[in-house]
Amino acid sequence: MKFMHLADAHLDSPFQGLSFLPSNEFNDIKESTQKSFTKAIDTAIEQKVDLVLIAGDTFDSVNPSPQSQLFFNHEIKRLTDQEIQVVMILGNHDYLNPEEMILPQTPYFKLLGSDEKVEEAQFKTKTGFPYTVVGFSYQHNHIETDKISEFPKKSNNFTFGLMHAGAKTTDAHQNVYAPFTVAKIKNLNYNYFALGHIHLRQSLSEDPLIVYSGNLQGRHINERKAKGVYLGIVDETTKKINLDFVKTAPIIWQMADLELDHEISQSDLTRKIVDILTRKNTQKTLFGLTISGAQYLSEKELELVNDSDYWLQLSNSLNFDSRLVKVYLVNNEKLQLKSADKEAFNQAESETFALEKIYSLANDLSKKSDYVADLLKKPEFIEEVKELSQVKLGQKLKDMDDETNSN
Structure with a gap:
């Protein structure tokens, strides 16, 4: 059996921060998410896979453009016309009402757990190899409960878990995407657990395999590593999996x-x-x-x-x-401040850049933009703001010092 695991296509991604580019170049960059998705579908067809798993956030928002929905359907039809089974879930970005979506009407396409409840579906390959896929779709932007407890015990079939989620952390702000622990997933003993949501490709466990495929196309400077899909070959006798990564991104x-x-x-x-x-x-x-x-x-x-x-x-x-x-x-260079000024500066810095303070200041904006909400959760973004503040302040102090010395 062959399968493909992909996630986080983010069709219609706005690529914020790049609008200064000439319009033709900006449009070319915006089209990169569709190009990477097409590359994934091309690979699935060329490799004659039996199953394509789509682990959420296919669209970047709950208001995907008609063009991106028609594009998605066209690409999925290319798979189903080849009798390749597609099993998809919705993520925290594309938690659409399935009744309002343009979805393929074929037994070779399955939207799993559309009511936000864990669903189990049985399939067979063309050669008769039985397998099960278990998962759920989002119907809200956030899911704060641990959904792993709702997953059924593994059957005798080769079993895939499919979930869009983030590992549980000590930060309560982060635990809003179906938080899980690796130990609980491992206890299910599924043969392969396909994850979406985290854009960094990584394996959380080798036995059994618990894997983030990452996104198909990097959308900003913090998504630098190779982007693409996983291609798995299952030994139907031993149930062992050989996993290969295939690049899909036209732009790095x-x-x-x-x-x-x-x-x-x-x-x-x-x-x-x-x-x-x-x-x-x-x-x-x-x-x-x-x-x-x-x-x-x-x-x-x-x-x-x-x-x-x-x-x-x-x-x-x-x-x-x-x-x-x-x-x-x-x-x-460290800011050159008198001891009393330095103490006041350190206190102001700790108060200004406290996460609670930042979340409070940006609360209204983050509610209007998933991009901003996600950005505020990235430690590197907070560090960038601090660095820029220090550079600006350092330059101002230097100018003041030069002006004082020249008088």
Whole structure:
């Protein structure tokens, strides 16, 4: 038996933060989610799989465009026309009412657990190998209960678990996506547990296999690693699984690093950035750039490297239509403050950047945007805000000091 495990296609993803790009390039990037999905379907057909498991968040929101729904149906029809079984669940982004969705009407397509209850479905391959798929779909943005306790005991069939969920953590804000423990999933002893929701490809357990396939196409700079699907081959006698990863993303994200140890002219700064990006540019890439030693940049240079028009001009020197789309600044110098000022600064920093404070300030915005809500849960985002604040404050203090010394 052959199967494919895919998740988090996020069709209609807005790719926020890239609207400064020329419209034709921005549209090409937006189409990358569909291109990656098509690549997955192409692979499933070429490999003649028996089963495709779709582990949630196929669409980026509960209001998918008609075009993306028709696209999805067209791609799924390509599978079902080949009598490839498709079993799908809905995630926390696409918790749509199934009655309002355009879904394939064929026995080779199954939306599992559409009422948010765990459902068990039995199937057979063309050669008669029996297997079971167990899972559930979201009907709300959040599920705070541990759904694993609702999963039935494994039958004699080869059994797949299918779930869109996050591992239970000590942070209550995180435990809203059907929180689970690996130990409880392992106790089910299913042959393969296909997970969605976390975009980083990873195996939580090798025996039995409990796997996140990751998303099909990286959507921002923190989704840099290879993106794609898992292809599994089951030995029908031993029930052992051989698992291979297949890349699907037409565009990759990469980080580049520039470290400054002295003041630098704008022309030399530009040359260094282009050289660094060119060395890493082997395919169509969206680059993020970290500039360490930002204290050596003048106010004008800080303004320059934060200007998206400057990024576009730099990118004209790159191959494969690659683009610089984000710059991060890191100040290697600690702020020079008097002891009393430093104490006040540290207190203000701890109060300002406390997670509870940030969640409170962004509460209204996060309710309107799943993207913002997800962003606020990422520690690296909070660190970026802190770093930028320190760079800006350090530059202001430096300007004040220079002004004082010149008088």
